[in-house]
Amino acid sequence: MTAAYDVAAIGNAIVDVIAPCSAQFLTEHTLERGAMMLVDEAESAALYGAMAPGLETSGGSAGNTVAGVASLGGRAAYIGKVADDQLGEVFTHDMRAIGAHFDVPPLVGGPATARSLINVLPDGERTMCTFLGASVELTAADVDQEVVEGAAIVYLEGYLFDPSEARKAFAKAAGLARASDRLIAITLSDSFVVERHREALMEFIEGQVDLVFANAAEITSLFRVDDFDQAVALLRERAPMAAVTRSEQGSVVYSGAQTAIVPAYPVQKVVDTTGAGDQYAAGFMFGLARGLPLEVCGRLGSLAASEVISHYGPRPQVWLKDLAAAEGLI
Amino acid sequence: MTAAYDVAAIGNAIVDVIAPCSAQFLTEHTLERGAMMLVDEAESAALYGAMAPGLETSGGSAGNTVAGVASLGGRAAYIGKVADDQLGEVFTHDMRAIGAHFDVPPLVGGPATARSLINVLPDGERTMCTFLGASVELTAADVDQEVVEGAAIVYLEGYLFDPSEARKAFAKAAGLARASDRLIAITLSDSFVVERHREALMEFIEGQVDLVFANAAEITSLFRVDDFDQAVALLRERAPMAAVTRSEQGSVVYSGAQTAIVPAYPVQKVVDTTGAGDQYAAGFMFGLARGLPLEVCGRLGSLAASEVISHYGPRPQVWLKDLAAAEGLI
Numbered sequence: 001m002t003a004a005y006d007v008a009a010i011g012n013a014i015v016d017v018i019a020p021c022s023a024q025f026l027t028e029h030t031l032e033r034g035a036m037m038l039v040d041e042a043e044s045a046a047l048y049g050a051m052a053p054g055l056e057t058s059g060g061s062a063g064n065t066v067a068g069v070a071s072l073g074g075r076a077a078y079i080g081k082v083a084d085d086q087l088g089e090v091f092t093h094d095m096r097a098i099g100a101h102f103d104v105p106p107l108v109g110g111p112a113t114a115r116s117l118i119n120v121l122p123d124g125e126r127t128m129c130t131f132l133g134a135s136v137e138l139t140a141a142d143v144d145q146e147v148v149e150g151a152a153i154v155y156l157e158g159y160l161f162d163p164s165e166a167r168k169a170f171a172k173a174a175g176l177a178r179a180s181d182r183l184i185a186i187t188l189s190d191s192f193v194v195e196r197h198r199e200a201l202m203e204f205i206e207g208q209v210d211l212v213f214a215n216a217a218e219i220t221s222l223f224r225v226d227d228f229d230q231a232v233a234l235l236r237e238r239a240p241m242a243a244v245t246r247s248e249q250g251s252v253v254y255s256g257a258q259t260a261i262v263p264a265y266p267v268q269k270v271v272d273t274t275g276a277g278d279q280y281a282a283g284f285m286f287g288l289a290r291g292l293p294l295e296v297c298g299r300l301g302s303l304a305a306s307e308v309i310s311h312y313g314p315r316p317q318v319w320l321k322d323l324a325a326a327e328g329l330i
Numbered sequence: 331m332t333a334a335y336d337v338a339a340i341g342n343a344i345v346d347v348i349a350p351c352s353a354q355f356l357t358e359h360t361l362e363r364g365a366m367m368l369v370d371e372a373e374s375a376a377l378y379g380a381m382a383p384g385l386e387t388s389g390g391s392a393g394n395t396v397a398g399v400a401s402l403g404g405r406a407a408y409i410g411k412v413a414d415d416q417l418g419e420v421f422t423h424d425m426r427a428i429g430a431h432f433d434v435p436p437l438v439g440g441p442a443t444a445r446s447l448i449n450v451l452p453d454g455e456r457t458m459c460t461f462l463g464a465s466v467e468l469t470a471a472d473v474d475q476e477v478v479e480g481a482a483i484v485y486l487e488g489y490l491f492d493p494s495e496a497r498k499a500f501a502k503a504a505g506l507a508r509a510s511d512r513l514i515a516i517t518l519s520d521s522f523v524v525e526r527h528r529e530a531l532m533e534f535i536e537g538q539v540d541l542v543f544a545n546a547a548e549i550t551s552l553f554r555v556d557d558f559d560q561a562v563a564l565l566r567e568r569a570p571m572a573a574v575t576r577s578e579q580g581s582v583v584y585s586g587a588q589t590a591i592v593p594a595y596p597v598q599k600v601v602d603t604t605g606a607g608d609q610y611a612a613g614f615m616f617g618l619a620r621g622l623p624l625e626v627c628g629r630l631g632s633l634a635a636s637e638v639i640s641h642y643g644p645r646p647q648v649w650l651k652d653l654a655a656a657e658g659l660i
Contacts, residue, residue, distance in 0.1 A: 020647070048423060051423075055385050056386040085416055
């Protein structure tokens, strides 16, 4: 069956609040550098009060990936839950404005649209404190069967293992995708997510996943090993395809017996690493959905990541399809 | 009397929605390139629906200037009206987080926080469509006497000539400032504002203003002449001090008989000109309040403007005091 979408993604629908910070700020607020922590509404408000002036922009890992796929000229759909408020309106606008399909009804009368407070160090590394708000009200009923069955790749956030209702949505999407012979992809999202849900993630990967995205910290945490190559080898026994990123060292991608070592694209100055993994996944999956060679998929991922880390914000600020064409990748 | 604030500014409190656009987009939506147009809520919603994905950030001309003064290490206060909603919360946070004084109570039960839809062309020029929302509910009662009397310079937006209640706030602030021997500064804001309120602006300048900020389009519109130097000469007959900017050609500043021709700071790439005039005013007034020579005031303005046009968003993304120190200006 021809796919209506290159990628359909399910995730926590989040608006990002991005501000610069110092290392001292992280220490003072006992924030783990580079991590994603969950906070409740009161903690979110207190931390926001202490943060520097910021920029607000639509975020959410899978949402960023959908925006990246659309920016590459791909057809993309998003499933996630915002509230019926101003930030929800911003999220919805941005998703539709990039050309992505998004029609999950907003939550009325519940918590506010999720927000992630992102503190960015001078070297570009980001630390996120996320108040999940309305996003955790995503239920299996919000997973549109037609969207999932119509996507070449169904992409799921590891972050969805945190809220229990969302895991049901996750399971429904995976089941529908499997029944329709669609590829199922997952990102491990964060090494603390892996810590919290190692067994469940491992079981899901072994049982259902075709394609795994991870970074070095996540994959070594998953297998509780120190060595990157050893972790990749262990993943290889469990998943038929994967792309494992390692910041400025690029990525290692494999599909069956095939492997490619993909360099990172050089960046003049790393401003904000938020969205780097999300955009990598966007580039890789766009290439995969369009039948491009494995290495080109990896290069598309690297290119998309290089654009997003060169400015504040987790989504592309130029059309990635123009960048990719200029690089001769599409 | 020693001043508690270097600058107290009164303006329309606005959140900016910034997105890239094409020249064709402006034509299709009959938007005047480079201008600021007022739109109602329905027009704002319709235009937002057509815009590209964007960034949200606190804006408003005088608000941006206050943020710039604070970023230079100055003491600044802001008077403007937001609503009791998420975007109002963002505006309030950003003002306080930069260290500025802001305690005007938010509007409850009225229109939403003002938003300006800013479409940015590839060359960085911005076109703004502003829904004034809650900002026009600013009244004279919101003008805190202690704040105005405690500021070395009281800075007023020409944009405030649009809402009639705000003009009363404007008049109150000017009266209090005059009674306390404070400097009164005004920015002409926009050539269309000058068209709409030429007589009232001229009368206000001649009768009450010590310092005028304008760009080339505004000042030639004010005097209905084509020649920049002629317009500056005409302004000189009416206001004791002024700073008139002309984009990449820098600015002409005078104070009494003294004149300085100030170059612009070079910028690697102009990304978004939003806030250029606002930051120029911030730099100039910070220098003036600290008793720096006229030319240094102009250079501080140029430096602050050069930072803000090098990224999306109308407020500094680095501490301007560090930049100014590196340039040997402070």
